Amino acid sequence: MENTKIKGIIFDYGGTIDTRGVHWSWVIRDGYEAVGVPVGLQDFRDAYVYAERELARTRHIYPHHNFYHLLKIKMDIELGYLVEHGILSQGSVEKYAEPVAAYCYDAARNAVEDARPTLEALYQRYPLVLVSNFYGNVEAVLADFDLLRYFRQIIESAVVGVRKPDPAIFQLGVDALGLKPQEVLVIGDSYRKDIEPARKIGCQVAWLKGRGWTADEDAVEDSAMISQLGDVLRVAL
DSSP: OOOSOOOEEEEOOTTTTSSTTOOHHHHHHHHHHHHTOOOOHHHHHHHHHHHHHHHHHSOOOOTTOOHHHHHHHHHHHHHHHHHHTTSSOTTHHHHHHHHHHHHHHHHHHHHHHHHHHHHHHHHHHSOEEEEEOOOSOHHHHHHHTTOGGGOSEEEEHHHHSOOTTOHHHHHHHHHHHTSOGGGEEEEESOIIIIIHHHHHTTOEEEEEOOOOSSHHHHHOOOTTEESSGGGHHHHHO
16 A cells, blocks of 8 residues: 555445455354354355345345344345255244344444444544445445444445446545545455455555455455554554
């Protein structure tokens, strides 16, 4: 990361602020294990992908849903898939969906509180904008976690009709800041969805690298890597 006249910051949300850089699938997997859902890793991954595609196909999540509501909906879909395919027994959705959602919600809240001092420090010095691939309810999620006040503007894929890794969504964030791309630091957890497209439009980047979805992602290294969110303070302050 090169500190060249940073005047504003774009944050990713999911995976960056709410999981310490870990891909959300692993948080949910931990939730399955914590409450004793008897499913193997590959079946879990299949259910996770199915749920993400179902949420993209059909509207299940609405603007008023906070993060617990979102997680409960996702767990209903994932566990329903596993029951439908004979991997879990009948009644598993009713048994496991709420406790897994609660586990993941608590994990997110704890990660948000870890991130808060960094957000607060950056908020005191820079205008912040959020750019996120989300389901149309990110403002409700941020409000529930008392994060909405940090961000001058929210650029959400479901609202603006552009999704990462399209660099255009980051350009919207730059425009919202009223700055040049080279004056903006983009902080995200996904190399493909955050770091590469932000660089394409000329932004500075900080990659919060945690455990990714694939081994190939985990093998990537880059000079912009940071291991914890607070590391950006060395560059930005």
